Amino acid sequence: MIPYGRQDLVQSDIDAVVAVLESDFLTQGPAVPLFERRVSGYCGASHAVAVCNATAALHIACLALGLKPGGLVWTVPNTFVASANCALYCGARVDFVDIDPDTLNMSVAALEEKLELAKACGNLPNIVIPVHFAGMPCDMPAIGALAKRYGFALIEDASHAIGAELDDVKVGACTYSDITVFSFHPVKILTTGEGGMALTNSAEICQRMQLLRSHGISRDLSSVELEATGGWYYKQVDLGFNYRMTDIQAALGVSQMDRLNSFLNRRRCLAERYQEVLAGWPLKVQGFTDGANSSRHLFVIRVGANRKVVYDHLRASGVGVNVHYIPVHTQPYYRELGFKSGMFPEAERYYSEAISLPIYSTLSDEQQDFVVESLRLAMNVS
Numbered sequence: 383m384i385p386y387g388r389q390d391l392v393q394s395d396i397d398a399v400v401a402v403l404e405s406d407f408l409t410q411g412p413a414v415p416l417f418e419r420r421v422s423g424y425c426g427a428s429h430a431v432a433v434c435n436a437t438a439a440l441h442i443a444c445l446a447l448g449l450k451p452g453g454l455v456w457t458v459p460n461t462f463v464a465s466a467n468c469a470l471y472c473g474a475r476v477d478f479v480d481i482d483p484d485t486l487n488m489s490v491a492a493l494e495e496k497l498e499l500a501k502a503c504g505n506l507p508n509i510v511i512p513v514h515f516a517g518m519p520c521d522m523p524a525i526g527a528l529a530k531r532y533g534f535a536l537i538e539d540a541s542h543a544i545g546a547e548l549d550d551v552k553v554g555a556c557t558y559s560d561i562t563v564f565s566f567h568p569v570k571i572l573t574t575g576e577g578g579m580a581l582t583n584s585a586e587i588c589q590r591m592q593l594l595r596s597h598g599i600s601r602d603l604s605s606v607e608l609e610a611t612g613g614w615y616y617k618q619v620d621l622g623f624n625y626r627m628t629d630i631q632a633a634l635g636v637s638q639m640d641r642l643n644s645f646l647n648r649r650r651c652l653a654e655r656y657q658e659v660l661a662g663w664p665l666k667v668q669g670f671t672d673g674a675n676s677s678r679h680l681f682v683i684r685v686g687a688n689r690k691v692v693y694d695h696l697r698a699s700g701v702g703v704n705v706h707y708i709p710v711h712t713q714p715y716y717r718e719l720g721f722k723s724g725m726f727p728e729a730e731r732y733y734s735e736a737i738s739l740p741i742y743s744t745l746s747d748e749q750q751d752f753v754v755e756s757l758r759l760a761m762n763v764s
């Protein structure tokens with residue numbers, strides 16, 4: 383079975399991991415800060431906090447921005463559940479903004495309309511979490527302008543989007559947002575096994591996230607405190623978690639960063655090939671945000687009402703297609719919270735027609751041709 387996504391590991395990645403295993407530090411050694419500097423330098427952000435996965439990064443990002451019980455977070459329904467769950471971890475409420483049917487990202491028009499209504503009812507969100515779906519950057523200048531006007535914080539869920547650019551600025555530069563979060567799960571663009579990172583340009587937000595990642599414990603002691611206690615002393619100043627990344631993971635991350643540009647080039651090349659051969663077929667591909675260069679984490683198509691038939695046919699031919707995403711508000715857990723089908727029609731309509739075709743850096747031209755031929759048969763295209 384050709385999967386829809388997979389990791390790209392070579393001997394140098396394995397050697398980097400083995401070197402850590404033979405070193406003094408499996409965790410809390412030099413590899414984590416090195417990986418943080420590599421990613422923040424690449425993206426053009428001043429600070430980075432590596433954690434055990436992107437879900438943890440989203441959680442501490444919300445907390446670092448002061449999200450409290452009773453607070454409110456908005457995200458999109460067309461995302462993985464983690465983008466919404468992070469609000470609930472903090473005891474806050476969550477609501478959704480429908481997507482644009484072309485870019486499949488948060489609709490700026492729907493966001494603006496919902497903000498006007500919320501302002502009238504005194505129910506504005508504390509945080510909005512746009513998701514760069516499939517690696518396509520959201521219209522951040524427009525969303526950033528709304529954040530200023532209505533006074534909410536912004537976390538970019540860039541789990542799909544390391545290497546993506548908007549107007550030649552890398553996603554992760556946090557030009558319009560407070561925090562950007564990346565995932566390094568094996569299906570994402572680069573991997574550390576499990577892993578995530580939160581980037582920010584605020585030293586204060588960075589410090590808060592560093593505390594929350596490691597039990598809320600600070601070793602930042604004044605000389606007076608040290609004098610009064612001793613060299614062994616540490617103090618817990620907040621209720622944090624153990625969300626740390628290991629040095630084993632970070633070393634893999636550093637090694638993968640060396641190949642990030644080749645991963646992106648290959649994904650973009652595969653996406654171009656899909657666009658070329660699928661032109662004229664009875665399906666739709668994802669539209670581009672103005673000025674965007676997608677990282678091409680996913681290649682999604684809308685095949686229409688016969689999606690299940692096409693999906694089953696492709697699976698039976700050995701093409702491991704998938705569907706991204708079941709709208710979060712239609713999950714049983716979210717229905718229990720009061721959400722219903724029909725609330726976010728664009729995300730629901732897109733979901734009913736969507737298929738994600740295989741795309742990853744080690745997918746060969748021949749495998750891609752096989753995917754296209756299988757799709758041709760599944761869709762009866764002559």
Ligand SMILES: *Cc1c(COP(=O)(O)O)cnc(C)c1O
Nearest residue numbers: 435436437462464541565566567
């Ligand atoms: C993968 C993913 C996450 C969660 O990432 P983990 O590293 O697995 O916790 C969050 N949001 C989106 C959009 C994702 O695709």
